Amino acid sequence: MRAAAHELRLALIAWQFLTRVPLPGRWLRWMGYRDAWLHASARHFPLVGALVGLYAAAVYAVAALLWPPTVAAGLSMAATLLITGAFHEDGWADVCDGLGGAVSRERALEIMKDSRIGAYGAIGLVMMLGLKWATLAALPWPVAAGALLLAHSASRTAAVSLIRWMAYAGDLAQAKAKPLARQVSMRGWGVALAWTAAAAGASSSWLPLPVVLAAVGAGGLVTLCWALWLQRRLGGYTGDCLGAAQQLCELAVYLVCAATWRWSA
DSSP states (O other), X not given: OHHHHHHHHHHHHHHHHHOOOOOOHHHHHHHOOOHHHHXXXXXXXXXXXXXXXXXXXXXXXXXXXXXXXXXHHHHHHHHHHHHHTTHHHHHHHHHHHHHHSSOOHHHHHHHHHOOSOOHHHHHHHHHHHHHHHHHHHTSOHHHHHHHHHHHHHHHHHHHHHHHHHSOBOSOGGGOTTGGGGSOOOHXXXXXXXXXXXXXXXXXXXXXXXXXXXXXXXXXXXXXXXHHHHHHHHTSSBOHHHHHHHHHHXXXXXXXXXXXXXXXXX
């Protein structure tokens, strides 16, 4: 019973870290906080992603009753940006600024710490949001619902995978979330994979199983390629790189779903 209560605490900490949705005060008093708990909560990031995906699917479904798919997809994306505070998109923009030019590793890390957005960041953000909007708008609601659930969960596992298998490349003393700069345990990574497997099973209610497997495979391949490039370029990951991994994996899932729908329609 105590172990289950602790896992609930970790899931709530993950929710608090990844979203802007406030928790009741009595919940916060019960939860408490320790750096070790934030580190351990990474195992539940894909669960938070699945909940965000379900929320996005619900917004898409309601909006699709009133407006065309292009508007419904845009409103669904806006809803997720609102509750997450564009947390991962901000990381993607910073990475584009830092790694977009031919600069040294040290200079790239310095640029990524700058809160101002540059040309590479602005272009990368517009392209990322535009591609996600276009792919979601190409899908009917049931297919989009499955894609949203799967993408938001699997993409958080992509970030957890980087924490598990890579070293932290930035200045640990200046890390915004120092506990996440430590390696996730194999057990924690396994729990994250299990949450994504559960989300994949649920998404198969709307998506054919081969599409689900192909989308997960594409997300995994993109994550691997991203990790290899980061290793060569930076020697590891930073918090911004985790956000970028989430964005790339999310887009990969949407692209696979849109491609298979187009050719099967």
